Amino acid sequence: MPAFKINLNQGQPMNWQELAMTSHYQTAVAIKNALKQGHITDSTTGIEELIDALSRSDKRALRSQLTKLMMHIIKWQIQPERRSRSWLATIENARIEIEELLEEEPHLKPQISQLWDKCQNAANRLAKQETGIKHQFIKLTPEEVFKTEYSLDN
Secondary structure, three states, X not given: OOOEEEOOOOOOEEEHHHHHHHOHHHHHHHHHHHHHOOOHHHHHHHHHHHHHHHXXXXXXXHXXXXXXXXXXXXXXXXXXXXXXXXXXXHHHHHHHHHHHHXXXXXXXXXXXXXXXXXXXXXXXXXXXXXXXXXXXXXXXXXXXXXXXXXXXXO
């Protein structure tokens, strides 16, 4: 249900949901203005929409990094002759990004298990597309994704 409210600056309907999806900063400014004008109910609606939008954004970032990490590990497995320092850096970078995201947003940790299969499916598709290798579906373990040390020496 879209949250239509009065746009306090122009007297037009404010769609908090749309605004929150467009710009978190502009939403925060609009909420601040609504609070300054004493529109508590309107501000509350805006805050709720902003929280939802931020949560979706964090989840998208986690999903993106997890998919990228898995894709490079799959490529590592199916294309050993193409292994490079660049792939190692990409794997490590994605791990760092995920670690930092989870440090900043610990509520996302349970999301990993919920996103796992979807990210794994996407990673397999992307690896197939990027390499041109029609490999069987590779099911990665959390150990392979987060703990295994990949090296050019192997």
